Amino acid sequence: xxxxxxxxxxxxxxxxxxxxxxxxxxxxxxxxxxxxxxxxxxxxxxxxxxxxxxxxxxxxxxxxxxxxxxxxxxxxxxxxxxxxxxxxxxxxxxxxxxxxxxxxxxxxxxxxxxx
Amino acid sequence: xxxxxxxxxxxxxxxxxxxxxxxxxxxxxxxxxxxxxxxxxxxxxxxxxxxxxxxxxxxxxxxxxxxxxxxxxxxxxxxxxxxxxxxxxxxxxxxxxxxxxxxxxxxxxxxxxxx
Numbered sequence: 001x002x003x004x005x006x007x008x009x010x011x012x013x014x015x016x017x018x019x020x021x022x023x024x025x026x027x028x029x030x031x032x033x034x035x036x037x038x039x040x041x042x043x044x045x046x047x048x049x050x051x052x053x054x055x056x057x058x059x060x061x062x063x064x065x066x067x068x069x070x071x072x073x074x075x076x077x078x079x080x081x082x083x084x085x086x087x088x089x090x091x092x093x094x095x096x097x098x099x100x101x102x103x104x105x106x107x108x109x110x111x112x113x114x115x
Numbered sequence: 116x117x118x119x120x121x122x123x124x125x126x127x128x129x130x131x132x133x134x135x136x137x138x139x140x141x142x143x144x145x146x147x148x149x150x151x152x153x154x155x156x157x158x159x160x161x162x163x164x165x166x167x168x169x170x171x172x173x174x175x176x177x178x179x180x181x182x183x184x185x186x187x188x189x190x191x192x193x194x195x196x197x198x199x200x201x202x203x204x205x206x207x208x209x210x211x212x213x214x215x216x217x218x219x220x221x222x223x224x225x226x227x228x229x230x
Contacts, residue, residue: 002190005181005200028180028202028224035176037152037228043180061150065143065158066120075117085120087143109143111226113152 019097021050038113043067046106051099057092057112064088065109070102134212136165153228158182161221166214172207172227179203180224185217 009027016023024045031039039060046052046069054074066086073080073088074097081101082088090096092115100106124142131138139160146154154175161167161184169189181201188195188203189212196216197203205211207230215221 001204001206002188002195002197003202003204005198005202008200008202029178029204033204035228035230041178041226063144063156073117080117082117083120085123087118087120087123089116089118089144089148091116109224111156113150113228115150 016052017055017097018053019051019099021100022047023050023052036114038111040110040112042110044108044110046071046098046100046108048100048103048105050106052097054095054097056095057090059092060112060114061089061091062096063109063111063113064090064096064098065111067107067109069100069104069106071106071108072099072101073097131167132170132212133168134166134214136215137162138165138167151229153226155225155227157225159223159225161186161213161215161223163215163218163220165221167212169210169212171210172205174207175227175229176204176206177211178224178226178228179205179211179213180226182222182224184215184219184221186221186223187214187216188212 011025013023026043029041076094126140128138141158144156191209
């Protein structure tokens, strides 16, 4: 099945998980397309200065892949700068946050699979 | 857990599934990092003129996301041109192939989850 890019579900969310500013989400898969294996496969954009607040994963795990821009990751308590190509895995019981610390958009993939 | 981009597993494969030319694969997740939910989450590059041959998925399903370039998709028997932003879902029991028909690299994400 082919889904054209302009037909994908898009969302704009503000202050996600208690973070700052604007997050844009383009969903590659809808929840009913995961065969029960997960709930999110998307391209995310954090605008300059925006962030996803610190949050814990319970019963699932998330993979981020940085595509473009510069960010600061909280990787279960440790602050780490991240750049394009980096991959972050946050397991069930762990926490993460991500902030756009650059002057351009911070683009990253997000994949959430169930435990 | 943070995996830096230069530490990711990379492969170069030729004539994949009976296709043509060179395919470059960068693995975001290794098989043991899927918690049994899947087996591939990667960025793929087909060089100009290269292709993935037609193959069937059995017991799993694959999502492609076109990132850059131009391609020709065989979507379970139907030929369709694809472009950046397009998403292709190939379910268990279905077949697909993908050919780079442009002059630039054809870059795409691939996610294989089990049924």
